[in-house]
Amino acid sequence: MREFVVQQNQSHSVLITGSTSGIGLAIAHCFARAGHHVMLHGLADNETADALRAAFAGYPGNQGFSSADIASEAGCAQLVADTREAIGNPSILINNAGIQHTAAAHEFPSDKWHQILSINLSASFFLCRELLPAMRAARWGRIINVASVHGLVASENKSAYCAAKHGLVGLTKVLALENADHNITANAICPGWVETPLIQPQIEHIAREQQIDLETARAELVGAKQPMARATSPDAIGELALYLCGDFAGTITGAALPVDGGWSAQ
Ligand SMILES: NC(=O)c1ccc[n+]([C@@H]2O[C@H](COP(=O)([O-])OP(=O)(O)OC[C@H]3O[C@@H](n4cnc5c(N)ncnc54)[C@H](O)[C@@H]3O)[C@@H](O)[C@H]2O)c1
Known part of the structure; x- marks a missing residue:
């Protein structure tokens, strides 16, 4: 019971990839409002980055920003270094950055395939691999992967996206199993359409x-x-992410949670 009270009031350092826009930005606001230290991240020019910093300046926790391009392993390492410098080692990682390109598989451009797999899947793996050792040492951590309903079902013209998101759901399950005995949960959120x-x-x-x-x-x-x-509103995803990092969600792990207006129930 004592541990419960302590955890509930604790401020964590939270890295949210792709938080300059859309779902990631809404998640960042939710965590900042709740008093956590948030690392903002995404492809943004200086002007956008400054506006973002200003928008978060009123929150109680610390904030940082990185524009590291996580399409490469080196970019992921850069993001981790920037995060540690700005807000310390994150005990919560939210892999949210993602891109989309639609075309039939027989016409799908190679560069788009590689880009989608790198950003939507490989970056999540590299960031987890970098951050898990410290979470394991602390015996506490939360990993949330923003997958998609396309991690559960398929749609035409989304071969790379579906492959990446199904892969992300699989990665989430493996991380949940490997880290269950270290009090680290790993879950995927699987939104249908979100206004972004x-x-x-x-x-x-x-x-x-x-x-x-x-x-x-x-x-x-x-x-x-x-x-x-x-x-779905981006804020709804933010609130779910926050819940998954709270004490009542301590035994939710390895789950792929649809937020999809019934899409995947069919
Ligand atoms: N919008 C939807 O309907 C929907 C539905 C299901 C899942 N999703 C998933 O939610 C996540 C967020 O989507 P969104 O709709 O908010 O997208 P968005 O386009 O509004 O934001 C994407 C974010 O990712 C960042 N990003 C993209 N490429 C990057 C790179 N190479 N390096 C660093 N940052 C990069 C962008 O800068 C931005 O911050 C994605 O993973 C997406 O697949 C979205």
């Missing part, structure tokens, strides 16, 4: 193809897959 810039090109594509307005195209995109035809 990532889905904008797909909405615009439908609008162009069918010559309809963007709102109608958005409803069509979401409703085609989700029985609940509304996109």
Whole structure:
């Protein structure tokens, strides 16, 4: 019981990849609001980085920012170094950065395949490998991988994305097993459609193809897959991530949690 109280009030250092935008940014706000020290990260120019720092300046914890490109192993190592310098060693890692490209497998460009696999899957592995030894030594850690409903089911034209996200769910399960005896949990969050810039090109594509307005195209995109035809808010993913790092989630590990309006229940 004593341990419960201590953990509940503790501030952690949290690295959230891809937190300049969309889901990652919402997660960062949730953790900062809860008093944690957050490392912001993503591809951003100086102006955006400054605006981001200003937006987080009022929170009680410390913040840092890194623009390391995590498409390479060296970029991941750079991000870890930047994080340790800014907020200390993170005991919570949220692998969220991701990109998308849609094309049929028989026409899928090689460079896009490699990019998607590197950013959406390999970066998560490299960052976990870097950070796990300290979590294991401390006998406490939380890893959250923002996968996708496409880590559970497939859609046409998303071969690289589905391969990467299914891989990320598999990686999550292995990490959960390997670290269960060190009080480290690893879980995947599997969103369906979330209102972020990532889905904008797909909405615009439908609008162009069918010559309809963007709102109608958005409803069509979401409703085609989700029985609940509304996109999830990024904040909902942030709140779930926060819950998974709290004491009541201490035995949730190796899970792939859909937040998808019923998409994967079909
Ligand atoms: N939006 C959705 O509907 C949805 C649904 C399911 C899963 N997801 C997943 O959620 C995660 C976040 O998606 P989002 O919609 O918020 O995307 P987004 O485009 O709004 O943000 C992506 C973030 O990743 C960063 N990033 C991209 N490439 C990078 C690189 N090479 N190095 C460093 N940072 C890089 C960007 O700078 C940005 O901060 C992704 O993994 C995505 O696959 C999104």
